[in-house]
Amino acid sequence: MKEFWKNIKLTWKYTKDQKTTLIKYIIVTILNIIVALLIPILSAQLILKLTNNQLYQLIFIGLIIYLVENIYNIISYLSTRYYQIIRRESYTRIQKDLGSNILNLEVETLDKNSSGVFIQRLTRDTEELSIIFNEIIYKLDNLITNISIFLAIFIINKIVFIYLIFMILVLYLIEKRKLKKINVKDKEFREKNERTTGFIGELVRGVRDIKMLNSEDSFMNALKANIKDTNKTRHELQSIYRVYFYISSNIKDLMYCMLLILFILLIKSNKLSGANALIIYNFSERVLSVLYSISSIQKRIKSFNLSCKRIYEVIDSDKFKKENFGTTHLPHINGDFEFKNVHFSYGKEKVLKGINFKVNANETVAFVGKSGAGKTTIFNLLCKMYEPQKGTITIDGKNIKKLDKDTIRGNITIISQNPYIFNMTIRENLNLVKENLTENEMIEACKLACLHDYIMTLPDKYDTAIGEGGVNLSGGQKQRLAIARAFVQKTEIILFDEATSALDNETQAQIQKAIENMKKDYTILIIAHRLSTIINADRILYIEDGIVKSEGTHKELLKNCESYKKLYKSELKNRK
Ligand code: ADP
Numbered sequence: 031m032k033e034f035w036k037n038i039k040l041t042w043k044y045t046k047d048q049k050t051t052l053i054k055y056i057i058v059t060i061l062n063i064i065v066a067l068l069i070p071i072l073s074a075q076l077i078l079k080l081t082n083n084q085l086y087q088l089i090f091i092g093l094i095i096y097l098v099e100n101i102y103n104i105i106s107y108l109s110t111r112y113y114q115i116i117r118r119e120s121y122t123r124i125q126k127d128l129g130s131n132i133l134n135l136e137v138e139t140l141d142k143n144s145s146g147v148f149i150q151r152l153t154r155d156t157e158e159l160s161i162i163f164n165e166i167i168y169k170l171d172n173l174i175t176n177i178s179i180f181l182a183i184f185i186i187n188k189i190v191f192i193y194l195i196f197m198i199l200v201l202y203l204i205e206k207r208k209l210k211k212i213n214v215k216d217k218e219f220r221e222k223n224e225r226t227t228g229f230i231g232e233l234v235r236g237v238r239d240i241k242m243l244n245s246e247d248s249f250m251n252a253l254k255a256n257i258k259d260t261n262k263t264r265h266e267l268q269s270i271y272r273v274y275f276y277i278s279s280n281i282k283d284l285m286y287c288m289l290l291i292l293f294i295l296l297i298k299s300n301k302l303s304g305a306n307a308l309i310i311y312n313f314s315e316r317v318l319s320v321l322y323s324i325s326s327i328q329k330r331i332k333s334f335n336l337s338c339k340r341i342y343e344v345i346d347s348d349k350f351k352k353e354n355f356g357t358t359h360l361p362h363i364n365g366d367f368e369f370k371n372v373h374f375s376y377g378k379e380k381v382l383k384g385i386n387f388k389v390n391a392n393e394t395v396a397f398v399g400k401s402g403a404g405k406t407t408i409f410n411l412l413c414k415m416y417e418p419q420k421g422t423i424t425i426d427g428k429n430i431k432k433l434d435k436d437t438i439r440g441n442i443t444i445i446s447q448n449p450y451i452f453n454m455t456i457r458e459n460l461n462l463v464k465e466n467l468t469e470n471e472m473i474e475a476c477k478l479a480c481l482h483d484y485i486m487t488l489p490d491k492y493d494t495a496i497g498e499g500g501v502n503l504s505g506g507q508k509q510r511l512a513i514a515r516a517f518v519q520k521t522e523i524i525l526f527d528e529a530t531s532a533l534d535n536e537t538q539a540q541i542q543k544a545i546e547n548m549k550k551d552y553t554i555l556i557i558a559h560r561l562s563t564i565i566n567a568d569r570i571l572y573i574e575d576g577i578v579k580s581e582g583t584h585k586e587l588l589k590n591c592e593s594y595k596k597l598y599k600s601e602l603k604n605r606k
Contacts, residue, residue: 146228365522383576506537
């Protein structure tokens with residue numbers, strides 16, 4: 031219960047903005063309780079009049095019941111309306127908060143968790159939190175109505191009342207056992223469901239690669255195994271419900287038979303009238319629902335606590351670490367930066383072992399080295415996706431640890447090997463980077479990125495939709511669109527990870543030209559997979575064994591760096 035109150039306090043912040051609607055909801059609910067109490071009392075009267083052949087009173091009560099039912103329906107309509115407003119608003123708020131927290135997580139934490147972990151929490155668990163206040167009020171409404179009926183029975187006959195308490199106790203013990211088993215299984219089910227959702231997400235995202243690998247069968251087998259395992263747990267969870275439903279229904283029926291026997295005994299000994307027995311019998315099902323209201327509140331609380339734990343784990347705990355930024359904001363940066371004795375490892379394996387280099391503003395520097403040498407890691411550290419274990423990185427002479435997020439990320443653009451292009455039109459993709467982008471700015475950026483001519487050949491020009499992940503564009507076109515995004519964004523530092531896949535000569539020449547267009551105004555870092563691309567770079571750093579092995583222009587490196595020379599020769603050979 032302590033955990034529940036703590037969680038309620040945390041969750042209240044998402045609902046408190048709809049305080050007025052909540053108050054209206056509570057008022058309507060109280061009215062509901064009062065009206066709901068009248069209906070069974072009037073129904074019992076109706077049966078009495080029927081058995082006594084009192085026709086006029088019967089019609090009169092019938093009309094009153096019709097009226098009360100109508101009022102009840104209006105109140106229920108309002109109650110559902112308020113309920114839906116509160117639920118919708120709370121759901122949106124929780125999802126927004128959780129979503130922004132996920133975006134703020136450390137990249138390392140994201141690496142460690144599958145997407146399913148977040149998707150399930152953003153959907154099912156969020157839903158659980160958003161309904162808690164409404165559900166509890168709704169269940170309390172049921173509970174209060176039924177308790178009132180229970181008290182009415184106490185007034186009519188104490189022996190029957192005691193028997194009903196006994197009946198409730200027996201059924202309660204069965205429910206309690208059921209709940210205990212359900213909680214354990216539910217937790218297991220949610221974890222497995224999370225894994226399956228993540229797997230399905232990957233399957234959808236990687237569908238093209240799966241086709242190319244011709245590995246549909248093995249993926250389907252893995253998916254089947256995942257779903258089978260999740261379904262097995264789901265089945266076990268449902269079995270618990272089924273078995274306990276069977277047990278409690280049987281016991282309930284048996285106890286009802288005993289209740290009828292008790293009625294006969296009491297009527298025979300003149301301790302209860304037939305009419306009152308009829309009223310109690312009419313009410314008894316609702317009395318028993320007191321038990322189910324209590325049990326369902328308990329179940330809801332347990333489930334709510336579990337969802338809270340899973341959501342607040344992401345929002346506020348050490349398990350899901352957030353990115354940490356400094357507070358210094360630089361309104362403008364020149365674009366020079368330095369790595370001083372930087373050491374970094376993802377896990378145990380050391381990737382960078384004391385990297386030192388300096389890049390001046392508006393310089394174009396290329397990074398060369400074997401695959402896995404640590405070039406992309408240098409980019410990741412500069413964007414503060416990861417933090418070095420030792421050494422310092424400075425931008426404009428300031429340690430990036432002290433700089434705020436906008437100064438770092440707002441001044442660096444990465445054009446990755448396979449940039450993500452959103453399933454929107456070209457215009458919308460560019461608008462994502464700058465909301466108030468003018469037509470001229472957009473065209474200018476695409477011209478500089480050598481993409482404008484191609485766009486003009488498309489049926490809807492800039493308004494052509496380019497498919498999920500940019501599937502309708504070639505690798506080279508995607509990179510040029512990413513370059514256009516960089517021109518729109520106008521960040522001082524541009525990190526360019528050249529595509530590893532072979533691009534045709536023309537495309538490569540266009541990308542080359544797009545980079546040339548950037549050169550004078552930006553600090554550009556290029557990870558080169560083909561040395562021909564970077565022959566004109568101001569400087570080339572050769573990375574090997576976690577350090578900068580050599581640096582200089584292309585000509586200088588050919589003279590001084592044996593590894594670079596070898597790499598260049600092997601590339602020339604491959605081209606022939
Ligand atoms: P390059 O860009 O030079 O090819 P990377 O910087 O991408 O090299 O990788 C350097 C090393 O770090 C490689 O051995 C790679 O397997 C490892 N590595 C890269 N990213 C991660 C990651 N997110 N988690 C663990 N290891 C990684």
